[in-house]
Structure formats: C-alpha cells, structure tokens
Amino acid sequence: MSKTTQAPKALRGVGNFIDDRFHLAKMGEKNLRKVFPNHWSFMLGEIALYSFIILLVTGVFLTLWFKPSMVEVIYDGSYERLQGVPMSEAYASTLYIDFEVRGGFLVRQIHHWAALIFLAALVVHMLRVFFTGAFRKPREINWLIGVGIFSIAIVEGLFGYSLPDDLPSGMGVRILQGVILSLPLVGTYVSMFLFGGEFPGEDIITRLYMLHILLLPALLLALIVAHFMILWHQKHTQYPGLGHTNKTVVGTPMFPAFAVKAGGFFFFTFAVTAGLSAFVQINPIHLFGPFTPTSITSGLQPDWYMGFLEGSLRIFPNTLDFDIFGYAVPVAVLIPGLGVMGLLFGALGAWPFIEQWITGDKRAHNVADRPRNVPVRTGLGVAGITAYGVLWLAGSNDILSETFSINLYLTTYIFRVLVILGPIIAFIVTKRICLGLQRRDRETLEHGYESGVIQQLPSGEFIEVHRESSDETVEILSSKPTITSTALDETVDDKGVESPESRKGMGKLRRRLALWYTRDNVSVADVEAHSGHHLHHSHSTEEQDKEPAH
Amino acid sequence: MTDKTNNDNNEPDETPERVVGTPAAEEHTVAEAEAERSHEGPYKASETHQRPEEQQRRGEKIASLWFILAFLGGIGFLVSYFVYGPEEIADPRISQFSNALLGGTLTLSLFGIGAGMTVWARNVMPHYEVSSPYDELPSDEKEKSSFSAFFMRSADESGFTRRPLMRRTLIAAMLPLGIAPIILLRDTGPLPGDKLKVTPWADGRRMIVEGTHREIRPEDLAQDPYGMISALPLMHEDDYGENVHYPHGISLNDQAKSVILLIKMPTGEDGQVEWGEGMTEERRNWTHEGIIAYSKICTHVGCPAALYERTTHRILCPCHQSTFDAANAAEVVFGPAHRPLPQLPIGVDSEGYLVSTGDFSEAPGPTFWDYAKD
Known part of the structure; x- marks a missing residue:
C-alpha cells in the first residue's frame, strides 16, 4: 500500500486557486476533521435530508409538464378511459405526465413516496431527539427550527397532494375550506381571499402551486440550512460511552469515513424510494377520476401525515358547538381541524423550556440521555405517540369497521374513550418500564451481567454465574445522571423563613412538578461497579450461607 | 450510522459465554496492533483501527462488484427508457410495466452505488474513533464585556438612542410600509356578502x-x-x-x-x-x-x-x-x-x-x- 502525502498537481492547482480567493486551508481542514458520533438513530435526520433533496430534484422535473390551471377542458389525451370527460387542466396535465411522458409516472411516484418518507423520517428523527433529551441546552433553538420544519412540511405535503385535482385531492381542499369557514368572524373572509371567491373557484390550484413550489420549499430550505449550520457549529450529541463526555465528542471524522458512509446512505435512501415507486403503486390518480364538488367515494384516506387530523375531525363530538348571539361557533371543526395541530406544535415547541423550568437545569448537555433514565419525559413522549396513534387510527375508522366487521358508530365511541385513556395508561406503563430498566441497570452495574452459565455449588444449590461487564458497559451504566431539580433544594433559609418564591402559586406548582418529575428514580451515585455479592459465587462457597436464595 | 457494533462481528474464542444483549469484550487482533504501529494516517494511530490487509482486499473486490452491478443497472435504465415509446405507455398495462422496468433498473443502480460505498467504508477504510473537543459555547466575560461596550458606544455615537425625534419618526415611517403587503392582498378575492347563502335555486x-x-x-x-x-x-x-x-x-x-x-x-x-x-x-x-x-x-x-x-x-x-x-x-x-x-x-x-x-x-x-x- 503506497502512502500518498503530496496532492496531485491538478488538485493542488484547484486548491490553490480557491485558497487564493477564500483563504480556506485552515477552515477546510477543521471542517473536514469534524467528528460525527456513531449510532444508528443519528441517520434518521439524514433520511429526512436526503428525501428532501429527492423531492427538490423530482419536483423540478414535474414542473416541466404540470399546468396549475383550473380551466375546465374535455380530456382528449392518450389515456382512453377518461377521454371526453370534463376535467381541470391540472388533472389533464397530470395524466399527461403519467401516460405520455416516459418516466413521468415513475418520477411522480418517487416524488410522492419521497414526501411520505420525508415526513416519516422527520417524525421519527424528532422522537429520537425528544426521547434522548438532545433538545436540551444548547440545542433548544435547533429544536424549535425542527418544529418549524415539521409544521411547514405537513402543509407543504397537503398542498402538493391537492395539486393533481383528482377526486380525493379535491376533497382534501374542500375539507380545508370547511375548516377555514369555521373560524369565528374571519372564516368566510379568509376563505374568499384564499380561493378568490367561492369554493372551488378558479384560482386555488394556481395559488397552492405557487406556495408548494416556491414559498414553502424556500422556507423549508432556509430552515434546513439553518438547522445544519447550527448542528455543524454545535457538533452532534453523542450517547454515553468510554471517553464520551460533555466536553469531548468521539466518532467518525467527516473526511474520509463519514463522507463516504453518508454518501452511500443517500444512495440507499434514493434506492428504497425508487424501489417503492417502481413496484408499489401510490396515488393512482387516473383511477380516482377528476374532482367534482358533488361526488365522493367511500373509504377515502388522506396521506398518512394528515391522518391524525382526519381522525380528530371524525371522532370529535358535536356537543360543544355553540351559538353566540346567533353566530355559530362550530367547535367540532375548530378544535380537531386547527386546535389539535396547534396543541401538537405548541407542546413540542414549549417542552424544552417547560422541562428546563421544572428542573432548573441551565447546564449545556452534549451527552444524550438514555430514555429510561428520564422516565417522566419518556412517559410523556409515549403518551403523545399513543394519542397521535389513536387519532391516526380513528382517521381510518370506516376501513377498520369494514375490515373487522365492527359497527361504524361503535368504532367512534371506542376511539373517543381510547384517545383519553390510552395516553394515561401509556404514561404509567412506560414510566414503570423505565424504572424497572433503571433497577436492572443498577443491578448489572453492581453485580455484573448474567452469563447464562448455571453452576452447581458443593451444597447442591444451583446458581447463575454473573460476570463483570465490559468497561464500556460500566461507563454507560455508571454515568447515569441523577435527576434533580433546583425547585427541590432547601427553600427554607437558616433563619427558618421560607423563600418567597416557593410560597407563591407558580413556585408551588413548580415544586410539585419537580417532585413528580424526579420521584422514584434510581440513583447509581452510591454504587461501586461489580461490588455486588453475586460475582463471588463462583469463587467462594462460604458466602452463600448468608444470602437468601435467588 | 451503525459502526458501534463493528467490533462484535468476529467473536474471539476466549469469551464463549457471551449472551445476547450483553456487551462484547474488547477485541484487539494482532494484525490490528501491527497496523497501528506502522500508521501514517491523518488521525492518531490509537484512534484509527486499520482493517487487516486481507479484509481490505476482499472489501475492494466486493465493492467493485457492487459498482459494476450499479453500472449495469444504470445502462439498463437508459435502455429501458427507449424500449417503450410515448405512444405505447398510453396503455396503462404497458405504462405500469415500463414504470417497473425504469424504476427497477434505477433502484439497482442506486442500491449498487450505496452498497459499494458502504462496503468501502466498512472494509477498506479504517474504523475511526476520533475524539475532538466540543467548543465552549459561551464567550468568556472579557469578550462579552468588550462586545457589549463596543455595541453600546457605537449605538450611542450613531445618535439612535440619544435623538428620540429621529428614532420615532423613523419607526413611524416604517409602519405604513409594514401594513402595505397585507393591504395588497385585498384583491385576492371578493368579500363574502351573501354568496355563501344564495344559490341558483329559485321558484320554478x-x-x-x-x-x-x-x-x-x-x-x-x-x-x-x-x-x-x-x-x-x-x-x-x-x-x-x-x-x-x-x-x-x-x-x-x-x-x-x-x-x-x-x-x-x-x-x-x-x-x-x-x-x-x-x-x-x-x-x-x-x-x-x-x-x-x-x-x-x-x-x-x-x-x-x-x-x-x-x-x-x-x-x-x-x-x-x-x-x-x-x-x-x-x-x-x-x-x-x-x-x-x-x-x-x-x-x-x-x-x-x-x-x-x-x-x-x-x-x-x-x-x-x-x-x-x-
């Protein structure tokens, strides 16, 4: 193997050309040496990024033929089954992409699949960040940017879904308009201005098209760039391990290893998207037919990321609707249509600050939490997933009802109960599982791990031999932070006077939340690794007399 | 990405009692130690776990095989494009087939490149475990106070803080411009009027x-x-x-x-x-x-x-x-x-x-x- 130390002449030339103009040698080396910690969960955000790139590329291709026009035409294209049918130019041009542009069908499906994967990767990436506490100081702002990307991505997806003007997509726009109309006072005005008049009007596709291909992608791109610049500047979080500290990051350097791995992963992501588009048909608009405001089919389903809103709209009871001086406030549209989204994004955005307020933790964290070590946060996260999941399933209650032969109305009642009970149960169960795992971790740290070797002692007793865990495991287990809160610090000063803050309402609330947040956690602060008695079993038989059986 | 488990693949003989879910013992092969001694790479030898030469050679072959496959897939994609003309894909069955052909070859090509690069990174390149400091984020007090003093002095010097008349009139000047874009949206649609309440239905x-x-x-x-x-x-x-x-x-x-x-x-x-x-x-x-x-x-x-x-x-x-x-x-x-x-x-x-x-x-x-x- 020959060692290359001198760059080839051509490369040197280019390098010097750039350096003469930008003074990049030092900065270039620093950035190419940038370290990326290793863990499978760190590639979730990468999937989102790569899907976004795929979306940009395929989206540009589609604009070459798509006509964002609602002018009604009689179709005379090459797809025979719809010839002679009146439809919008948008729908007709989508059919053109599908049946008259070679590879058009494929690219349109890649675009759609990539959108679904983009949203899915965003969600799972966000969950990873949430459960590992990677949103904590100094990364709160990047978390907020992430919430922004997520919310814009949902709207972007909905608008894109609406463009082909096929039956389900037009119905999505109709529901959007219905939700807008429900806004007190301004609803009819917003609707008239957005649609350029009544529904469906002749402008909405053109306007959604502008938002979908120009404004929202520009916003997304800007936020994604900011997200990465901040990540680059602050460096990635890492999981606990040998040498992994809040001051030192351990991982793969950008050049050469990470660049090649990430590059390879981009191709994998693209390959999966292309493979799905080749063999799993999605959104076959030629089978749905053009949108008319008067027709519908049963079993309509939106894209997956809109499912939780659809479910909310389905199960929210109408009993809270009210009139005020003869003006209608349709709560059963307002809350599920807008409130649920507001609650989701509001809660996500506020959580880092709520947690910081409860714990009073102002330190910077570069080592991520293991989810089990923060049971309340993990429990809340799982409760959130459960609520989301129930609403999501409720969005397909008609299909569930038909598939499992359950009364349609009964499914609604079941979901109404589940959406309240499910998260509560999920929280309790998750918290208990976390605490159980914490206890097991403590035991492993104290006694080593169960080796699976059964040994018979001279006295006839059978025991399982415990062995010492590796240094890595010991490091991970013993680095478990003890959860505390400054709210629980002594609030009574040396003269026996309670501090005024802790007596006030907010102080009391904070103290109570802090108790709830820290209670029951297992501490490993007092544990010496491998100091437990189990280890000695294999060496000494005298001790066994003093110990209870296992 | 998933290199954490890299060292677990070849269990050495001295730890036969490892149970699923428990950590593997540290592994240091002789070849690795040798490679570290002769190390001239960009990162510290202790942080660069070289692959044995034999593994590298095998990795090179496998990666090349993937790249060849990807090349063939790419050629296949280009060929598939011309197999069915625009008239033929008007038939939904052919369109679907053409879609699978184009998509399948594209997938093969992309997957081959991805797989080849992954084999390259995992078998030819060393496994790096480089450590580097997280930057101390807050600036030190001296920098902070210097900046703050500079900023306030400059703001003062500019007169923005000391000359309220100018400041307030500037803000007043900005206000109408801030509202203008919203006003400009007025003609996006008509006022609701009774449009939502009246339909073409009428007597007769x-x-x-x-x-x-x-x-x-x-x-x-x-x-x-x-x-x-x-x-x-x-x-x-x-x-x-x-x-x-x-x-x-x-x-x-x-x-x-x-x-x-x-x-x-x-x-x-x-x-x-x-x-x-x-x-x-x-x-x-x-x-x-x-x-x-x-x-x-x-x-x-x-x-x-x-x-x-x-x-x-x-x-x-x-x-x-x-x-x-x-x-x-x-x-x-x-x-x-x-x-x-x-x-x-x-x-x-x-x-x-x-x-x-x-x-x-x-x-x-x-x-x-x-x-x-x-």
Missing part, C-alpha cells in the same frame, strides 16, 4: 340528474331502485351570460353549493310517509308526493353526504360519518356535524317536471360564523 327552476342533462319527473324517483337521485339545478343560457359555457351547463361553484339529494320516502300501509317530529307543517309543504330534497353538502366540512340507506332513511357522509335522518328534517343522528342538511322546497311545474319553489331553508355547506344571519 327545474332540476337535472347530476352528470347528465336529463330533467326529472316524480315518476323517475318512484322507479329508481335506490329511491334517491343526486340532482343539480337546470341552468339557462342567460344565467351566466352569452359567452360562458360550462361542460355540464353549470359552473363548479354553483354545483358545489346547489347539489341536492332527491329522496323518495317509503310510504306506510296507509300510503302516507311517516315523517319525524322535526317535519313541521311548513317543511311537509316543501315536499312533493313523498319526495324530499336536501342539500347534499355536509354541514360539517363540506364533503358530499352521498350515502343513503333506504331502510333506515339515513344519509351518511363518508368523510367523517355525520349521519342525518331523511325522515326527520335531516336532523343529525350521529357524527361531528351540528346542524341539519338544509331542505330545498320542491313541487312540480305545469309540464309535470320537478322544480324548486325557492332557495334552501338555510345556507348550505359547512357551517360558518354568520350562516344563520340574513
């Missing part, structure tokens, strides 16, 4: 079966197997002006708010329809021989409530399952909708065709703030 307007130009007589409903017809108003040439033509003779906007369900209610033994309590005398007068007309647009968020079950005389919206009782003034029996579907008063004209005798009883479509106001 005939109705046509949706999607056709066929006018409707009461007998058509008696013969209809479902006892239900989805109908639209029959528009005349002068309704839209002379030069405006719509494929169905009616604009989509008017379709969206005026579409109705015509329902022929089943009669009891006495030949009378058993109306519910909500059917006042006035509402019964709006029916004709057991035929009743409701707006088809759901009052929840506007999907067409298109499903009608004759035996239970219920109208169901398939979007969110709001259910209305056709025999009882379309009162909501289930689901998220709050108000009944508006009823359309109907009768027959002198030629025996069904006509509307007025507009809807209420504003049709999704409920909005002032739907009940005139």
